[in-house]
Amino acid sequence: MTAYVAIEPRIAAPAPRPEGLALTYHRLMLIMLVFAGVTMLIASRLLYLQVATDRSAGDTGLNPLIPARGDIVDRNGVPLARSIDAWTIAIHPDKLLGKPEELAVKLAELMPEHRADEYLKLLKSGKSFAYLSRRALPELVSAVNALGEPAIEFSREPERLYPQTGLAAHVLGWTDSEGHGVSGMEKVLDRQLTNPATRGAPVELSIDTRVQAAMESELAAAMAKFSAIGAAGVVLDLKTGEVLAMTSLPQLNPNKPGQGAVDAGFNRATLGVYELGSTFKPFTVAMAMDLGIVKTFSQMYNCPRGLPVAGGHVITDTHPFGGPCSVADIMRESSNIGTAQIAAQVGSQHQQDFLRRMGFLEPVQIELHERGRTLTPGANWGEVATMTVGFGHGIAVTPLHLALGYATLFNGGIRRPATLFKVGPGHPVPEGTRVFTEETSRRMRGLLRLVVLAGTGKKADAPGYRVGGKTGTAEKLQGGHYTGSAVVTTFAGVFPMDEPRYVVVAMLDDPKATAETFGFHTAAWNVGPVVSHVVSRVGALLGVAPDPTREPDLSEVAAYLKPEAAH
């Protein structure tokens, strides 16, 4: 079929002039060129895209495996803090379709944290957005979803999860709702954990979960048994300063930092300062040995029943000798009178100098921000203060200070700061500064082993682990004066004493006497067994094989090992 087009003369253009026709051809050509050019442009662009686009580049932009906030793991790689994608249930009350009254009741059934009228108030508030539940369980999400309310929104948000719940809560700290650390290592490491360049690799802490768990459970048991108001414990590697366990009770669950006891957020191990009593005595003796005042442990002092000092005070002992006593006796029976005399010989200046070098006059050296200022006699550091500081009164330090002091005393006399980072390539062992001589450090081993073998620390012994240490029972300052009723009991132990490796410090705040302890609330009765149990449980984990046949060099104290100390 052929179509004919009738050219109406009316519309037909006037007879083209030759130059007009050429112009038309030119225009047509131009338009065609433009079309061709655009087509070419598009084609070449497509070709370029096809060839030049690197498809693999799209994936590397953000590795989905890198968590929103870096992991924190313990020294063996056990996760202590992780970020997970948690379900969040939110609601847009202004877009509500169902009846608020019915929905409120159903919500209250599913999420009993709030009452129905509270939900109703929220639903009627007309807000554009409100959280119903964060970190919801999948079951709850599906149950709420089954309500069929389109205004309820489900989403996944990165949430901080502490798989070990309350374990090492004060070391780890916790994060706020924005995901920023507000205390503990979460705060210290906040920048590192949120920086995309560094958060891919987990941060290794020096904490050992197993040791931490042992310490926490034993302390919690003792705390419950003796109705103490608080407790703190530290396990320290005395050669490197690594903190293997650090706990403060009562503690809270960092997964829900808002809940828990009022003082649960308070870290007693690094923030709380306490007069730690007789656990200071080994320092005084070591100072005297370093200064050449105490030459042998059989050096005699006069230990009367009461030692009057300037200002009308009288220093007394719980086990008075009432006659001459040797340095070993003083330590074994924890004599205040004897230690006060040794401290007086050391002198205020030397004592301050030693304590300063041990770091006892400044906040404890550790990464945490929660560090308490120590309390010292300050300007009143006269003879009486020297004597009381000598047996641990009139000076208040943290339990971690004490652990570091024992580490200094038994690692050969070198003071190193405590660290919560696992010592390794990125965290070398610091050089340290010498405080005591190696000779003093070595000789003190026998003396403190004596305390556990034949003195006040018998209950802290863990058979085979060669525990050495010192008990401390200090009266608490209440309302400006000391009362005998409230005490802080401490045990600072070192094991194995023949080759010291770990310091264990346990402290109970205001333990009460029980029938089982025959009315005593001294450290020997309540906190000593804690150390014994902890050492028995963790000793082998830490690579210390129990061996009943090994002992430190006891030749210097052999004469005092006789079981005559029976009272």
Added chain:
Amino acid sequence: MIARSFKSVIWVATVGGAALACYMVSLRVATERAELAKVDRQIIAAKREIRMLQTELGTRGRMTQLEDWNANVLALSAPSAAQFVHDDVTLARLERRDATVADRASAEVRMASAETGAAAPSAAPAAEAPKPPQVVAAVAHPAPAHPVLHQASYTPAAKPALTEASAPEKAKAADKGKKPEHHAKAETGKKPAEKKLASAAKPAPQKKLASAAKPAPKTLAARGKPAHHPAAAQESDAD
């Protein structure tokens, strides 16, 4: 003539074909890439899931939970110092019980069956070494057992094998005796003792195996009737 007139057509076809082939290659590559990306995504999803499950497992098996289970159900306590063994000698001494006659006899039987292979053909005369009953038994079965009995008898060379072989018995027994403690240790993760046990237990069976296994092929080859050996020995024992 025709070719010339179709020249342009051929050209177009060639160019078109080449372009198509190139495009096919490119398409293929794109498909492979997409496939790869999909696998990558799956890997990432799997890794995420692994992480999630690890977290869940870690949370469910947290230390406080284990502690609770131990307190309520398992009641395991930390091993005492006496439960740790420091050297092989102590480990061997853990087995205090003297072997009964039955024990020895059964041990002997096992030895005999092993030793039939182990003993060299030259080992004939030293048969009287430790166990008279066996010799008697051997004599009682003259016909099939006779050559075997000769093999089964003890030689100076075989003696160490016997003592070594008894060591693993002890080690095994000790190991058995250690089992409950072993468990207790596993709970608290006491490593050194485990190591000791392992080191004490390991070398002995190896020795036994070696001493028992090595000579066997020789005699088997020499005798040419392997099936008879154990059977004969057992028979002789049964009498």
